Amino acid sequence: MVDPSICILVLNWNGAEDTIECIQSLKKVTYPKAEMVVIDNGSTDDSVRRIQTQFSDVKIIELESNLFYGGGNNAGLEWAHQHGFDYVIFLNNDTTVEPGFLEPLLAGFDYSQGVGIVAPLMCYSAAPELIWYGGGKINLWTGVVEHQHIRKKVSTLEEKSKTTDYITGCCLMMPTNLASELGGFDLSFQMYGEDVDLSLRTRASGYKLVFVPESKIYHKVSASVGGEFAFSKLKRKLAGLLRIIATHAKWYQWPTIIVSQILLSFNYAFIYFKNKSTSGNSDRAES
Numbered sequence: 001m002v003d004p005s006i007c008i009l010v011l012n013w014n015g016a017e018d019t020i021e022c023i024q025s026l027k028k029v030t031y032p033k034a035e036m037v038v039i040d041n042g043s044t045d046d047s048v049r050r051i052q053t054q055f056s057d058v059k060i061i062e063l064e065s066n067l068f069y070g071g072g073n074n075a076g077l078e079w080a081h082q083h084g085f086d087y088v089i090f091l092n093n094d095t096t097v098e099p100g101f102l103e104p105l106l107a108g109f110d111y112s113q114g115v116g117i118v119a120p121l122m123c124y125s126a127a128p129e130l131i132w133y134g135g136g137k138i139n140l141w142t143g144v145v146e147h148q149h150i151r152k153k154v155s156t157l158e159e160k161s162k163t164t165d166y167i168t169g170c171c172l173m174m175p176t177n178l179a180s181e182l183g184g185f186d187l188s189f190q191m192y193g194e195d196v197d198l199s200l201r202t203r204a205s206g207y208k209l210v211f212v213p214e215s216k217i218y219h220k221v222s223a224s225v226g227g228e229f230a231f232s233k234l235k236r237k238l239a240g241l242l243r244i245i246a247t248h249a250k251w252y253q254w255p256t257i258i259v260s261q262i263l264l265s266f267n268y269a270f271i272y273f274k275n276k277s278t279s280g281n282s283d284r285a286e287s
Contacts, residue, residue: 004086006034006102007176009076012093013041013066016050018220019093023055031102037061037079041072069169070185070194081180089173094220096125104214105173111161116207117174117199119167120215121157129153132219135211136166138196140249142260143241145196157213164211165203169195171217178207186247193244200248 008026012019019038026036038058040048042065051060061079063072073090080088087106091097101120108118122133134149134157145166149157169185172195182201185194199209245257 003033004106005084006031006087006089006106006173007076007080007083007085008034008036008089008091009073009080010036010038010091010093011041011069011072011076012038012043012047012051013072014043014045014047015093016043016045016047019047019051020054022091022093022095022097023051023058025096025099027055028099029097029102030099031106034102035059035085037076039063039072039076041068042066068187070187070189073169074184074187077176077179077184081176085176087173088176088179089171090169091217092170092219095122095171095217097217098215101215101217104212108161108173108210108212108215109175111163111210111212112208114207115210116178116202116205117167117172118210118212119164119172120217121154121211121213122168122170122217122219123154125218125220128218129155131157132221133168133170134213135162135164136168136199138165138200140245141253141256143245143249143257144260145241145244159213161210161212161214164209166196166199167209167211169198170219172198174202178202189243193241196244197247200244 010019010022010026023036023038036058038051038060040051040060040062042063048060048062051058061075063075066072067075076090077088089105105118105120109115119133121131124130124132131149131152131154133147134152136145136147138145147168148164182198182205186197189197202209245254249257
């Protein structure tokens with residue numbers, strides 16, 4: 001296939017500032033046959049007008065209500081499929097990309113036969129030298145889903161493509177037909193877990209997932225452990241994890257999952273209260 005077409009879907013919900021910065025970076029991509037599409041997930045602020053004013057040439061799909069991550073991206077996938085794009089990229093709006101990030105991703109499908117999803121190296125926007133996603137691990141015996149190499153320096157990473165257990169929904173690229181055949185994202189997940197579920201379903205269908213470190217993007221997520229272990233976020237992630245386990249784990253894996261998750265919960269609680277205490281002491285010192 002010569003210069004396949006790529007549709008980059010950017011999901012926005014009341015986040016015009018981040019989305020505009022994301023589009024600005026996408027405007028600099030060097031691959032010639034890429035089109036970006038913004039899916040506005042029923043924003044209640046001035047997002048659509050602001051984006052249209054600054055980028056009159058960017059297609060915006062306006063949804064009437066917030067369909068969450070899965071529903072919004074599925075609407076974009078349907079549009080991309082109807083318009084005949086060869087590949088689709090689901091990209092968080094709170095990211096920026098390197099101009100040449102698409103070419104290595106496309107080459108990732110030549111890694112071996114039957115590649116279904118590829119993903120780039122994802123670094124912290126506030127600390128570009130640190131890795132946020134460098135591949136993913138899933139263990140259905142313990143219920144552990146984790147990023148590899150998180151908070152390690154990019155310089156320590158081996159720079160070659162490799163297969164991986166799962167790919168985060170922050171940025172993933174698939175053949176459009178395959179994404180449609182798999183039904184896109186499972187709408188029973190409202191936030192967290194959709195990407196893990198899609199990864200597992202893709203693997204169950206006989207496809208490989210490939211991490212491509214030659215491609216790089218940046219994600220606006222807190223590089224501190226405290227920010228990533230915020231209590232409200234942990235609750236939402238736990239709900240998604242429980243649905244993943246209920247959907248994909250075998251009955252005989254539940255005992256080890258329960259023991260592992262109890263032990264992990266103590267660790268998460270320790271980290272949460274430790275960071276909460278540290279934050280409180282800092283606030284008192286500054287008052």
